[in-house]
Amino acid sequence: MPFHKSARLAALLLAAVFLPLTCSGCSLPFQKQDGDGSGYLFTTSLPSNPKSLDPQSATDASSKTIIENLYEGLMELDETGTPQPAAAESYTISPDGCTYTFVLHNDRYWFFDENQNDEIDDGEKWAVTAADYVYAFQRIFNPETQSPYTDAFSCLKNAQAIQSGQADYTTIGVQAISSTQLQFTLDHPNTRFLSLLATTAAMPCSQNFFEQTKGRYGLDQDSVASCGAFYMRLWFYDPYGKDNLIYMRRNAANTPARSVSPTNLTFQIRNTQQAAADDFAAGNADVLVTPIQQTQYTDSENYTTTAERATTLGLIFNPDFAAFHNANIRKGLSMGINRFAIGKNSNDDLKGAFSIIPPAVQYNGSTYREQVPEAEAAYDPNAALTTFQTGMQELHMESLDSTKILVCSALMDCDNLHDIIQTWQEVFGFYIGIDEVTEDEYWQRLASKNYSIAVYGITGSANDPAAVLEQFASDTNTFYYENASVDTQIQALGDCSSSAQLLTQCSQLEQTILSDYWFLPIFYKNQYCITSTKNADIAYDAFSGALNFRNAKHFE
Template identity: 40%
Template sequence: MKKKKILALATCALMAAGSLGSCGGGDKKGGGEGHMYGAALASNPQSLDPQFANDPSSATVIKNMYSGLMMKDKNGSIVCCNASDYDVSSDGCVYTFNLREDNFWFFDENDDDIIDEEECFPVTADDYVFAFRRLLDPKMHSPFSRYFMCLKNSKRIAEGSYRADSLGVEALDSYTIQFTLDYPCAEFLGLLTSPAAFPCNEEFFNSTKGRYGLDDRSVMSNGPFYVRQWFYDPYGSNNILYMRRNDKNLHEGYEVLPTFVSFSVLDSEAEVKQAFKDDETECFSTMKVGGYNPKKYNITGQKAMTLGMIFNPEDRLYSNAALRKAVALAVDREALDEELDSDLKAAYGIIPPAVDIAGRSYRELASDKQFDVYDPQQAAELVEQAKAELKVSSIDSVKIIVDSGTVDSRYLHILSQSWQDSLGIYIGIEDLTSKEFRQRIESGDYSIALYPVKGDFNSGLAVLDKFTEVGCLKNAAGGVDSSEAVMKCSTVNELVNGYASAEREILQQFGFVPLFYKTSYLVAKDDNEDILYDPFTGSVDYRIAKNYS
């Protein structure tokens, strides 16, 4: 079997080389299309099942393999994709979508890279119905089901008291699908752009006999590319995932410019960076961009992560509410912001600037300055109160643990000095590897940690959800859960106000103290344009990518 796979790999490489020669790669005078993108994944995809997978490698392949009713364009606006149009009822509870009739499933049954008529068939409303029933089925254990609790009967289905076929998702005919919600939800269209809302064909799913999404013969594409070959040997090399353009799904308004995307499946982000240096991949995503000259590379970045202090609830000192609040009130973010480089921005709120609503940054719609609590005088008074409550004459020094793979901790020294000057408290910094950081958090071996918060997709709901799902953040939020209230916001204005209210409620617990908004980057060779990076899912989208080499 392995010999057959490696032979197929050599065949693919020859085919790709031949295609590149005929396409010519394009130049600035052309459109930049027809390229084979050399790419790399930092790990083997866990699954190519959109209703289940949530690791960055899986997300990248899924993004290039499937498409849904709606999508976000490169400007962040929500637009129709496989839906030709849609209608919303006057009460905001019923969404009716008319499907395009030129979106097709393709499965290359005979492995000849030719799209034969018998190998493709239309994506219908039933495929979306089946996908959503899977998504909400409690036996599925989808990590995304909680985001769709606005759908009629979804809670009862998740609890196991209702059957999946009672879900408020119905095929009115082959090309018309209707969603019925329990209440109006301004986030619903945005949710439909996420991979969890991609279609799934029931007949093909059943034919995989429990292996759906786990190998190259148990996946079927309805998007820009299809998986031609997926080979991974954890003890070997030459691991690849090779995709070709799905020419059946080219139509007006939905271009697919590259002809191939060839992924090397590697074992770490460090190996991906090395592959980039060795010219084996044309882009990579990273949390740190030092050493890459923006004059030589196309570097794009979005502030999609919030870094904030969390406190161990079992800590002898920082379990004290007055002490936590004192540390929070002593942070002068305005002064801090003047010292930061472009990688970081002082954070007053929880939801980072990259989260958008209706194509605009949420932080533009709701300034986080409304959460500014800087008050050094009250902070000093609270320290004295904490000493009395703790029955101590001074506050012993502690260290903030920091994941050095995520952020450069040097700016924390500014805060450390200010706490010492204004409060008489010494809080040092301990840099750890990502693995060490996770282990210390899980074991509870810390007093304070600089903890990263990022949503599973581009939504304030996904960010806030971390404070109900992640143990240390749940403690930090003091049990506050605003998810349902936010979901019930029926207009954009209500949604903006709902998010701000939810942020305020969490921040008032003083268990999470936001300090920085952190940039995530995509670094690409300078002859590339429009490679789209989603810093929330970690996916890299090559659909409209152009190369002028």
């Protein structure tokens, strides 16, 4: 496979000149086939430039959206959150649950349009093989990659030894039996393993192509090859410019094996969530993904809105504030929240939360909350006051006056916090204010611990109960929570050999965290995906934030 960067650069400059004239706007169909909704050019806006299109490294929603459309992995999740084969034709699991053997489809290909003529020329197409998956997992465990996904796949054979420096990353338990047979060997059974293989981290990586990018893999359009529904035609980003976009075309190398409805995708790159929302309002984008309820769309028959309670909003405390190190103060504040009454004026955007795992999380074919109902503790203002006063007496303090709740305006409508503040004033006799800030300031204030109490959103990196609870791990969370017992229980989630065992351990871990009162659940929050009723079958993952357009259709 040749790779000539000078030719690619010239093509980039030409594309940057001409593509905005032909691709802007979301109302321009391209080779539309009447009746079946295919052949449309979809346009949407990303709230930020993708940080990396390297599946083994990428974590942000903008990156994952592009990766979902650029690659195809062994497995994917269906609408119930159940793993289904994608690039895999079939798989078997050994009786002990420690060996997974996959047979790959033999009609999946990599494509890199080197000369940018939108045709498959000699050397631009090559087969996806089992070795590409082996190399991807070796990269996850290669220290040079600094992948954030080593813990997720720590169930693989030799993973622990590699992480401790006692074994080489090439010994990870993944091997190619043949070009179309792939085998994973686990140190212990993990009932989540198939779901993990449906994440972007488990996408394949072509070693030959990777090495030719010379350290630029996933960082520019010359350094990404497609094995999925679409291929990269242009990635143009100037932090000081405004015509930033990613342009993708249907991957003809793979459409004979698995159909793709749209012909083109245009992703306008913006710098804020509000700018992306403005594009949609102006009719310049087909899809809007937002955490903020948009009644002008949700109340209109011209739009289709998917709303999923995928985030739990809770109160977190500054660990440097002595008052909040007292468990009775934190517990008293929690008991003083009437979760049955809050959120009723939010037009169903918010619902009072008693637990951590939000209602949208699915597991084993149904929602987690159907299998593990949350314990709805009764609101008890007298007990709340007694508990709170005990804590204050232990610290020889009189009140928490002048305390404010830090909240990001892009996270929720802050007016809904007034129900909590008013109840606290009635129960405890003090008033706590609201400090509403922009998203940038919010994260800066959290990082510098410039807050006393803050509203924080918890969601999983994937649609999985364990993925939600893993956000509380001491070495990865960004809100300074530390609990050795919680860390041990999180680690044990990777050792579950059955669905029943995972549900039991998730339930126990959830209760451990709740009983610590460092995170006080207050609301289950909707995440929204909005599109015109003319569009259909745009897949949205409310947890990763990714959009997948493989089956997306448009009807006039």
